[in-house]
Amino acid sequence: MVAADNIQTTSTETKFDLLSYLKVRQQLCETALDKAVPMNYPDKIYEAMRYSLLAGGKRLRPILCIATCEMIGGTIEISMPTACALEMIHTMSLIHDDLPAMDNDDYRRGKLTNHKVYGEDIAILAGDGLLAYAFEHVVTETKNVPPDRILQVIFRLGRATGAAGLVGGQVVDLECEGKTDTSLETLNFIHNHKTAALLEASVVCGGILAGASPENIQSLSRYSQNIGLAFQIIDDILDITSTQEKLGKSVGKDLKAQKVTYPSLWGIEDSRQKANQLIEEACAELKPYGEKAQPLIALAHFITSRDR
């Protein structure tokens, strides 16, 4: 069953040129992000926000948002402000997570972390600025979408970011540092909140902007929760198997911090298999959308096959 699905999906993947698809949308995102946060007085804070926001990255969240919006019948244009907001929120969480009081990381996306360049005070404020601006940006820049849909997007972004989302996940993650008896349930809580919540918001907000039905939203939620967990499993594996050069951030952190991870519970091979299974289940949710689901299906497979 899983094998057959695999073959079917591989053949779908061949027809769809994900790399070109990603390249076009990544470029559009880079341009939109650059335009979204122009320089202004006081220079230092705009520089700091732009330093981390424009540091490259896969732009996975914006592209998931755009791809879902297009699948449901919307356009790149109506989803781009929300796509940018998602990247602003993601960047805020990276800047704050990297702080000495948190994970104390010196490198991110191959560059010095924000506080290493601008100082801790500015890094904290750059995160705050990006978070506040995300909401403002969605309101000022989203055109030709009914206001009640925009309000739903604001709600989803807020929920995915706060204590019921990535902040809550990060808190439990910090609590589990150095603990060797973290349960699978707790591990799932961490990643469902720290990683999957914002990925889910990315997909679901793209759907909402295009007018997705409640049933659409439900299947999009299941798709994104599955890819969110798979994404984290692969992240854990890469922390063991990849190099700092490839990943652009410190590796081996989980082992050093004696953190329980999926590979430490299941081993690398079983973890990879579980990630693949989650991706298959995710893609099954998109069957009703037929050909239109190709980008989201290819993105799901991209998550498990990535090496950085």
Added chain:
Amino acid sequence: MVAADNIQTTSTETKFDLLSYLKVRQQLCETALDKAVPMNYPDKIYEAMRYSLLAGGKRLRPILCIATCEMIGGTIEISMPTACALEMIHTMSLIHDDLPAMDNDDYRRGKLTNHKVYGEDIAILAGDGLLAYAFEHVVTETKNVPPDRILQVIFRLGRATGAAGLVGGQVVDLECEGKTDTSLETLNFIHNHKTAALLEASVVCGGILAGASPENIQSLSRYSQNIGLAFQIIDDILDITSTQEKLGKSVGKDLKAQKVTYPSLWGIEDSRQKANQLIEEACAELKPYGEKAQPLIALAHFITSRDR
């Protein structure tokens, strides 16, 4: 002219019982804030958010929002979610400003600062959580208000918080620490952003929710910019003349940090006079609202007469 205005306003003040007015609305705000952020898993982050959010304080921003909404013809009910959001944002800024990397304060509102109780990591996350939740809360809890007005509120809250608002003000404030040649222009920038922007959002959002006209919004903006600057001048004076016991936070900080302040530029007496003048100008903006403006007029005078 100023003297005549003073007498007139004093007589208005006598008729209006501000203390009872404040007491009723403060109690409503306390109840609403307590209900807005209930305990949940993970306990620690909700405890940390509630610790600072429910630590008392004047609730000036929520009450300005509610009072303006009522003046324009709205109700306490439609403005309460935004009022709570304003206090969440204000609390976020206090938690982050108090961090060792910023102002490094141990006391706030007479209690240990958030990071002294919960640690720096949780304090950073509690601020992030409150900020994200502010936006979510406005969307989920505001009833019987057209969605486009709620979107305007989200925009104003985001703008007042980010680099174009209090984050920007805090950045310039940090840059000026230890500088003895800060210009009046820079000092005004700091306080127009660090203090006045969120006070302005409080007033203007109250107006927007009640359906204020563009002309209303303009006079409300001028009223709130004036009281914002007056508020900061009085804050500077209290830092010199008050005690930690009365103020609930460290005093003499500005002198110690060799910071340029309004009293250091103008002296205490002239600063107080300038604050009074700003308040008179603020109240003049509210003349068209007649009796209905009594709470906002009394609140403006409360700002200059407060001793904490």
